Amino acid sequence: MNILENYYKKVIRYDLINKFSYSRLEDIPKLKKIILNFGCKSDDIKIIAASFFSLELITAKRGSLSTAKRANILLKIRKGYPVGCVVVLQKTEMYTFFLKLLSEVLPNLKDFKGLVPSKNLGKTSFSFTLKDLINFKVLEKQFYLFTNLPPLNITFITNSKTKKELLYLLNSFKLPIL
Template identity: 30%
Template structure:
């Protein structure tokens, strides 16, 4: 068990049980997966941007990233079906817990002028998505070797039924939301 998973089992579960009064332990919200995504629209013009992005996302996630391809052609963006447009990785299990711990403990405090994360990223079903403007906040990356600073999306999927329950779960796990 990872450090954050132990915190979840010992502190978060009893707190959520007390707050919402679930009748079954299976109703208690938990994280199911974390999805990381780097979109590279300019990669359709310059295919040399994909390989470094895959390596960097693999280093950040600790799991091999895959290249995403365009599903349809869009003439205005000079995009053809099947061209690479980004990279993504889905984390589950211990890798997910380790990444979330690293995100909350190390990466987010390294953001310049950090005041907290706005809670607007919930989708109505307890899942939370946030954008990161600079992927260089993660300690695995050597900033001197990064050719181009990229943004990335982080989606945390939970079993919560409402946004309030999902926010409570992430708040208790240490996600620094704005007050």
């Protein structure tokens, strides 16, 4: 069992029960999955291959390519062309990545004060973007391969009912949200 998973089961669940009132145990908010996404604005195969490989190195899980649903003349992309890659992390892999994000990546970012929740913050999801990906130790070793990566979108999916529950859950995990 991962440290964060154990921390959730032993501490955070009881804090949530004391803070909010729940009639059933299934109503207690929990982290369901983390989605990592690279969206490339071009069909350049070098950028897509580098982002696909870096996503695989970061998460230690095979990703999937996302294709264009319709053509875009301005970006010179045809329907069906690969335009990004996605990895969905659940259970142990999710907590392992989350621990790596909290302990290695976020503390090493330059001029980082915290994550700002967007105005269109959902009840069940929280998203943010990382632009400087060299802070991942795995990518740092071969930085010459990953110099022109697009920004990485990270989305946390929970089963919370309100925005207050969502922010309280993520703050309980010590995610630096302003």
